[in-house]
Amino acid sequence: MKKISEDNKIRARRNEWNAIWRIKRPRNRIKRDRSSRTSIFSAPVKFDIFNERRNDLINFIEDIKNSVKNGCRSVLIDFSKTNKFISGGAIIFYAEMDRLLDIYPKLSIRCSIPLNQKASLVLQQIGFYKRINKPFKKSACNHDDISNWRVAKGHGVLGEQYDVILGHYDGVITPALQGELYAGLTEAMTNAHHHAYISRRSDGIITPKNYKPWWMFSQEKDGVLSVVFCDLGVGIPKSLPFSDDDGWRKWYLVLSRFGMQNLGDARLIRGAIRHSKTRTRLHNRGKGLTQIVETVNATDGGTAIILSNSGWYQIRGGEETYDDYPRSIHGTIISWQMPLGERSES
Incomplete structure (x- = not known):
């Protein structure tokens, strides 16, 4: 049997150590x-x-x-x-x-x-x-459609955040409309707090039980005010079975009896808008999505868009359109758009 040379022994030992290093390191x-x-x-x-x-x-x-x-x-x-x-x-x-x-x-x-x-x-x-x-060098913004962006974030209902978003438009939005918008925004906050986070979101990220945030943006561009509200909860369609809204609950129960609760998110959003009626039945309280849609729809040139999970619903000039996308956003976005009046000279 041929003896292994000393050089080959060293080479074999080196290869052995390299193999171990590749496995462990x-x-x-x-x-x-x-x-x-x-x-x-x-x-x-x-x-x-x-x-x-x-x-x-x-x-x-x-x-x-x-x-x-x-x-x-x-x-x-x-x-x-x-x-x-x-x-x-x-x-x-x-x-x-x-x-x-x-x-x-x-x-x-x-x-x-x-x-x-x-x-x-x-x-x-x-x-x-x-x-x-x-770190960034803050740049002066000469673009009105950007400089007028405003941002708010909160948990629950925070009336002071309304001023962050819409206080700038006092005197431009009519007082009656501004009151209706306030009711709609606070209702969206309430819904986010009580219904949107009623169960675990389907993205697999674990959050504390008391983590129930919402976000709002506003933007003025070309004489049109846009207000956008967002929550990252379970979405309107998935919250319906747990809702304490009388109209939602009864309507969803009827759908379930006939096996129609899986018709798509868009139809459920549309139904939620049409059947919202809370136990309190107080003025400007509990109208939810219906309040938002009716307020904007009563304004010439107003548009409301609701996107929740895979479904979307839009009303413009009294005409409803709705459909489902293939992909879900795992949350809800509610968007208002309405023309602004002329600013009064001070």
Whole structure:
């Protein structure tokens, strides 16, 4: 039998140690670095949740959430291609990132500044840079459709947040309409607090039982005021079986008896609007979605859009349209749009 040379022995021993290192070292490194390595995500060109580009935004948000759920604690968002934010898309993105930062205190979210100046100004105006503690040189905004963005966040019903959103428009919105909008907004806050978070959200992220936030944006553009409300609860369709609204509960019970409760989220949203009636039956209290829709629909040029889970409902000029998207946003966005009057000269 041929003897193994000393050089071959050394080479074999080295190969053995290398094999052991390849087995043990990467495993230890992955265990140590899983939370510290940075995951990079390319942001969509357009942030919009109401049109054909919505899947780009949903995929982008879901990719970030899944990465964080799997242990990533360092996220880098590349905004280099982003050139436009629509209010509905902006609020769902901001709310989802805000929620992640609330639930995961060790999470770090960083971002590049969009090459498009207006897109960067939107992120500045809605407070995203501030929320992620990004150092930035605050730029003067000469674009009215951006400088008039306002942001509010709360838990429960906070009347003072109404002033943050709509106080700027005193004297532009008629007092009667402003009162109706106040009732609609506070009702949306109440619904978020009591119904939206009635069960666990289906994205797999565990939140404390008392975590029931909502977010609101407003924007003035081309003489039109847009107010957008968002919660990240179970959505209107999934909250119906648990609701204490008399109209909702009786109507849903009838649907269930005939096996019609699975007709799609859009039909359930439409039914919720038509059948809302609470036990209190007090003026300007408990009308919920019906209050919002009727108020905006009574305004010439007004539009209301409700997006909840996979369904959407829109009313404009008294005409209803509704349908289902293939993908769910796992929450609710309620959008009001109405023309503004001329500002009085002071």
